[in-house]
Amino acid sequence: xxxxxxxxxxxxxxxxxxxxxxxxxxxxxxxxxxxxxxxxxxxxxxxxxxxxxxxxxxxxxxxxxxxxxxxxxxxxxxxxxxxxxxxxxxxxxxxxxxxxxxxxxxxxxxxxxxxxx
Numbered sequence: 001x002x003x004x005x006x007x008x009x010x011x012x013x014x015x016x017x018x019x020x021x022x023x024x025x026x027x028x029x030x031x032x033x034x035x036x037x038x039x040x041x042x043x044x045x046x047x048x049x050x051x052x053x054x055x056x057x058x059x060x061x062x063x064x065x066x067x068x069x070x071x072x073x074x075x076x077x078x079x080x081x082x083x084x085x086x087x088x089x090x091x092x093x094x095x096x097x098x099x100x101x102x103x104x105x106x107x108x109x110x111x112x113x114x115x116x117x
Contacts, residue, residue, distance in 0.1 A: 046078055047077070047078050047079035048077050048078075048079050049075050049077040049079045049080060049081035049082075050075065050076045050077035051073055051074070051075055051076075051077075051081055051084070052073070052074050052075075052076050053071060053072065053073045053074075054071075054072045054074075055069050055070070055071055055072075056069060056070040056071075056072060057069040071086075073086070
């Protein structure tokens with residue numbers, strides 16, 4: 001009888017360690033899945049277009065207050081900026097020497113400038 005209880009005890013220990021091993025394996029599998037998803041998000045973000053706009057208003061003068069400026073949009077990101085749409089929001093602001101205000105958004109939600117990566 002003592003031998004049978006020892007065998008039962010060994011079987012219980014083996015079952016317990018198997019359950020612990022399964023739980024540890026599940027933890028590592030879930031951690032690996034999260035790391036893979038984060039790496040994927042970083043890879044996609046690395047090739048995202050980043051649009052920068054500069055307004056050159058050297059042509060604008062107080063003597064001739066008509067709107068004269070060059071809008072230069074450059075892509076500082078690694079990915080191409082496709083289907084860029086630019087729209088002025090409202091009438092130009094002429095209260096300052098800066099003739100118009102524009103907002104930029106590469107993939108950010110904005111009605112002014114949008115780009116499809």
